Amino acid sequence: MKKWYAVIGDPISHSLSPYMHDHWFEKHGIDASYIPVHVEPKQLEQALRSMKLLGASGFNITLPHKQAAIPLLDELDETARIMNAVNTVALENGRYRGFNTDGDGFVRSLLSYPVDKDRALLVIGAGGAARGIVFALSRAGFTDITITNRTFRRAQELADETGSKAIVMADAEAHLSEFATIVQTTSVGLTEEALPLSLTHLGSGSVVADIIYNPLETPFLKEAKAKGCLVLNGVGMFVNQGAIAFEKWTGIRPDTEEMIQLITEKLGGNYVNR
Numbered sequence: 001m002k003k004w005y006a007v008i009g010d011p012i013s014h015s016l017s018p019y020m021h022d023h024w025f026e027k028h029g030i031d032a033s034y035i036p037v038h039v040e041p042k043q044l045e046q047a048l049r050s051m052k053l054l055g056a057s058g059f060n061i062t063l064p065h066k067q068a069a070i071p072l073l074d075e076l077d078e079t080a081r082i083m084n085a086v087n088t089v090a091l092e093n094g095r096y097r098g099f100n101t102d103g104d105g106f107v108r109s110l111l112s113y114p115v116d117k118d119r120a121l122l123v124i125g126a127g128g129a130a131r132g133i134v135f136a137l138s139r140a141g142f143t144d145i146t147i148t149n150r151t152f153r154r155a156q157e158l159a160d161e162t163g164s165k166a167i168v169m170a171d172a173e174a175h176l177s178e179f180a181t182i183v184q185t186t187s188v189g190l191t192e193e194a195l196p197l198s199l200t201h202l203g204s205g206s207v208v209a210d211i212i213y214n215p216l217e218t219p220f221l222k223e224a225k226a227k228g229c230l231v232l233n234g235v236g237m238f239v240n241q242g243a244i245a246f247e248k249w250t251g252i253r254p255d256t257e258e259m260i261q262l263i264t265e266k267l268g269g270n271y272v273n274r
Contacts, residue, residue: 003032004055005249008039008047009062014214016263017060020242023262024254032057041068048072048096058090058249060242066100066128073098083132088245099248102129103136105241106183106211108256111140113207113232115181120144122172123164124196125185126154129211133185134162146179148172148197169197177203182224184210189218196220204228213238216269235263 007017013036021034037059039047044065051059061069066085070076073086074095080086086098115121121142123130126149137145145164149155152168159166167175176182176199188196190212199220202208208224213234221231239259247253261271 003030003057005032005034005058005060006037006051006056007034007060007062008037008044008051008065010038010040010064012036012038012062015062016238016266017242019266020239020259020263021246023259024246024252028250028252028254030250030252039065041065044068045072052096056091058088058245060245061087061089070098079103079135083128083135085128085132087241088248090245090248099245100132101241101244101248102237103132103134104244105239106133106209106237107136107140108240108244109236110181110183110207110209110232112236113230115207117142118144119180120146120178121181121183122176122179123147123183123185124172125149126151126158127185130185131158133183133211134158134164138162138164146172173198174201176201177206179206181207182209184208184212184218184220187212189220193219195223199223199227202227202229206230207232210234211237213263214267216264216267235260235267239263 007015015036018034018036025032069086075097077099080098080100083100085100088099088101089096146167147155147159147164148167148169155166186196188194204227206229208229209232210218210221211234212218216233225231239256243254243256264271
């Protein structure tokens with residue numbers, strides 16, 4: 001019987017997940033399809049019951065449901081429990097088990113660049129995305145992680161949970177040249193020409209990442225590139241988190257490099273093979 005998978009969110013029409021997963025299903029000869037499902041917050045409980053009733057083999061969860069869905073699932077993977085957020089659900093023995101692949105997806109993408117795990121790394125932001133990324137960076141062996149955020153209290157709370165350090169935004173801006181890797185996790189720059197912090201003191205040669213993938217080059221990355229930094233957009237994270245989900249569903253690890261190229265070109269960019 002044909003299997004089906006989905007992504008639920010509000011909004012959802014912009015998602016490239018159906019394009020990505022349907023390509024992988026076709027490439028690997030899997031009789032399955034993947035659809036976007038618009039679910040408003042008030043509909044979430046009913047939607048998840050319907051997913052099980054209608055036989056979804058798995059699905060992805062995007063904003064704003066990553067935390068609200070947790071009590072509605074049958075089981076949680078340890079990573080999802082620690083991060084308190086779910087973005088992937090797999091059907092296992094008739095039960096829906098929640099996972100979080102965002103952080104590991106980002107780390108896989110970052111490690112395709114020349115980064116040193118023992119040099120100073122700055123994470124900008126302390127929301128759900130930052131939480132997943134900081135936990136994943138720690139598990140991957142990054143030893144010197146600092147978190148900054150407009151609201152310092154949130155940065156300190158995340159730092160305390162993860163064994164990292166916290167720094168106020170002004171100090172982060174003043175000492176930016178000391179960080180070999182900088183990771184931007186906020187939504188600043190998604191729809192406007194704005195920066196999450198000043199890059200005046202950014203030194204050349206740093207690896208600068210932004211988890212936003214559309215636009216491909218945010219104002220933050222554009223300025224970092226102009227200062228001689230190696231920049232990384234969010235396409236790699238998007239593709240790699242999807243690949244981890246695909247592997248959980250099918251047991252197959254898909255070609256992420258090809259998909260990064262396809263997504264980049266679909267968004268109007270020029271792919272450069274490193």
